[in-house]
Amino acid sequence: MSQAQTLHAINMGIDTHEEPVVYMRRDCDVCRAEGFTANARVQVSAGRHHIIATLNIVAGDLLPESSAGLSSSAWHYLQLHDGDPLAITHAPVVRSLRYLRKKIHGHELCAEEIAAIIGDIGRRLYSDVEVASFLTACAGDRLSIDEVIELTRAMVAVGTRLSWPDYPFVYDKHCVGGLPGNRTTPIVIAIASAAGLVIPKTSSRAITSPAGTADTMEVLTEVDLPLESMQRVVHETGACLVWGGRINLSPTDDLLIRIEKALDIDSDGQLVASVLSKKIAAGSTHILIDIPVGPTAKVRDRAHAERLSTMFATVATALGVKVHCVLTDGSQTIGYGIGPVEEARDVLAVLNNDPAAPADLAERACLLASHLLSMASGRDEAKSLSEARNILQSGRAWQQFERICLAQGGLKSLPEATHTTTLKARATGTLQGTDNRRLAQLAKLAGAPNSPVSGLRLAVKLGADVESGQALARLFAATGGELDYALNYYRRNRDMFEIG
Numbered sequence: 001m002s003q004a005q006t007l008h009a010i011n012m013g014i015d016t017h018e019e020p021v022v023y024m025r026r027d028c029d030v031c032r033a034e035g036f037t038a039n040a041r042v043q044v045s046a047g048r049h050h051i052i053a054t055l056n057i058v059a060g061d062l063l064p065e066s067s068a069g070l071s072s073s074a075w076h077y078l079q080l081h082d083g084d085p086l087a088i089t090h091a092p093v094v095r096s097l098r099y100l101r102k103k104i105h106g107h108e109l110c111a112e113e114i115a116a117i118i119g120d121i122g123r124r125l126y127s128d129v130e131v132a133s134f135l136t137a138c139a140g141d142r143l144s145i146d147e148v149i150e151l152t153r154a155m156v157a158v159g160t161r162l163s164w165p166d167y168p169f170v171y172d173k174h175c176v177g178g179l180p181g182n183r184t185t186p187i188v189i190a191i192a193s194a195a196g197l198v199i200p201k202t203s204s205r206a207i208t209s210p211a212g213t214a215d216t217m218e219v220l221t222e223v224d225l226p227l228e229s230m231q232r233v234v235h236e237t238g239a240c241l242v243w244g245g246r247i248n249l250s251p252t253d254d255l256l257i258r259i260e261k262a263l264d265i266d267s268d269g270q271l272v273a274s275v276l277s278k279k280i281a282a283g284s285t286h287i288l289i290d291i292p293v294g295p296t297a298k299v300r301d302r303a304h305a306e307r308l309s310t311m312f313a314t315v316a317t318a319l320g321v322k323v324h325c326v327l328t329d330g331s332q333t334i335g336y337g338i339g340p341v342e343e344a345r346d347v348l349a350v351l352n353n354d355p356a357a358p359a360d361l362a363e364r365a366c367l368l369a370s371h372l373l374s375m376a377s378g379r380d381e382a383k384s385l386s387e388a389r390n391i392l393q394s395g396r397a398w399q400q401f402e403r404i405c406l407a408q409g410g411l412k413s414l415p416e417a418t419h420t421t422t423l424k425a426r427a428t429g430t431l432q433g434t435d436n437r438r439l440a441q442l443a444k445l446a447g448a449p450n451s452p453v454s455g456l457r458l459a460v461k462l463g464a465d466v467e468s469g470q471a472l473a474r475l476f477a478a479t480g481g482e483l484d485y486a487l488n489y490y491r492r493n494r495d496m497f498e499i500g
Helices: 029-034 072-078 097-104 111-122 128-138 145-157 185-194 213-218 227-237 251-263 268-281 302-318 340-351 359-377 381-393 396-408 436-445 480-492
Strands: 006-011 021-025 041-046 049-058 067-070 085-090 171-175 199-203 239-243 286-293 322-329 419-424 429-434 455-458 471-477 497-499
Touching (some): 006 072, 021 029, 029 085, 041 072, 049 072, 067 072, 097 128, 111 145, 111 251, 128 251, 128 268, 145 268, 145 302, 171 199, 171 268, 171 359, 185 213, 185 239, 185 340, 185 359, 185 381, 185 396, 199 227, 213 239, 213 340, 227 239, 227 396, 239 396, 268 286, 286 302, 286 359, 302 322, 340 359, 340 396, 340 455, 359 381, 381 396, 436 455, 436 480, 471 480
Parallel strands (some): 021 049, 171 286, 199 239, 286 322
Antiparallel strands (some): 041 049, 041 085, 419 471, 429 497, 455 471
C-alpha cells in the first residue's frame, strides 16, 4: 500500500444495520484522485479482509485528514482496530450481478448461479438495493422448486455447519410465525428433551413480530452463547435455547431477512429456504414445522398451508433431512402475553402448572411436542400426546427447563414495565374476533421487542362475553412517549377487537 493510497481507520460508531458504509472527507486526496462521488460503491481492504461499501462524503473537519470512517457493520466485518491502514479503490465488477439481472427478467437460475449470488451477498459485495432486487425477483412464486432447493443448499454452505457425532438423531422445531404470543418453543423443547430427545435449539430474534423466541428467552436466561458453550449445554442437558446469530448459522439468511423486513415481503420459497438452511446448518436431522392458519395470520388459508407443507417436504427430502408439518389454528393470539416479558410470563406459568396459565398455550405446546415424540418413537400421536401432557403436568418439563437455563447462565427474574394503561371495551357483546397483525403492531409501537417489558396482556379471548368499559387488555411500555404512541394507534384501530 503506497502512502498516497493509505488512509487510517476510524470507527464512527454509526449503526447502518448490516450495510457497510465508508465515510471520506470531501478534500481527501484518495477521494479526489479516484474521482469518488457520494453513494459510489468502493472496495475497502484491510489486510486479508475486503468489502464493498457505500461511500458517504463528509464536509468540514468531522474526520481528521488521511483518515476514513467506517460504519459499525463494516468495522466488525473487516475486524479493524483504531488507526489500521485501509486501501480504498473502485469496486470490482461483481460477476454474479449478471445472474441477478437474468432472474429479474424472469429466467430460472441454475445451482452455480444461485450459489454465486448467495456467496457474494454473504461476502457483503451486494448493496441493499441489489439484495432487494434479488428478493423482489424471487417473490410471488417466481422461484421453481429446484431453485428453492439450490437456494437452501447455497445458504447452508455460507457459514458454520454444526455436527453432532455423539447423537444419530437431532431434532428441531420451528413455527413459520404470524401469530402473536405463540411462544410454544421453550415449552416444547423442555417436554421433548425431558423425554430424551436431543434438541440443540437455535432461535432468531423478532423479524416482524413483537418477540422472537430468542427475545423471550433472553429475559429468562443467557442466549448469546458462543459455539463451545452451546455444545456444552447440549451435552449436559440434551437441549439448549440460544440465539442462532452468535453461531453464524446461514448468515446470508440474516442479511436477506433484514431487507425482507424493510420490503414487508416473505415469499414461500424464501421462507422455506430460510427455515431449512438454519435447521440443516444447526445439524438437525428431524424437523417439526408449525404452520398456524388463520384470516390474519401469515398463512391465511388451508390451501396455502398445504402448498407450503409440500414445499417444505420436497426441499427437505432433496437435502437429506426429515420434515413433518403441522397445521394449527391461527385464528387468535395464543396465550395472554404479547412481547418478550409478557410471553415469558405465560411460558413460566405453563411450565409451573399455574392454575391461571393460558390453557391454549399449554395444549398447543403438548400437541407439538407429541409430534416430535412420534417422529422419534413411531408411536401413534394419541399415546405421544398423553406422554407429553404427563411430562408437563408431573413437573418434569419445568425441572428440565430449569436445568437448561442454569446451564446457560442462570434463571433471571422478570423486569416490570414502568408505564401501563388498560384498553377497555366500548360496547357490550361477545368478542368475535381479533386482528393478529394489528395486535402485533400495537405491541411493537409500545416498544417491543427492543424494550422487553413493552407489549400487551390480553384479558379476554374469543367467545368471551364483555361489558362496555370492561378491560380487554393491558398495554405496557418502558416510556410514556411510547405508551402514548401505541395508545393513539389503538384509538384509531379499536376494531382490532371485534365485539358483536
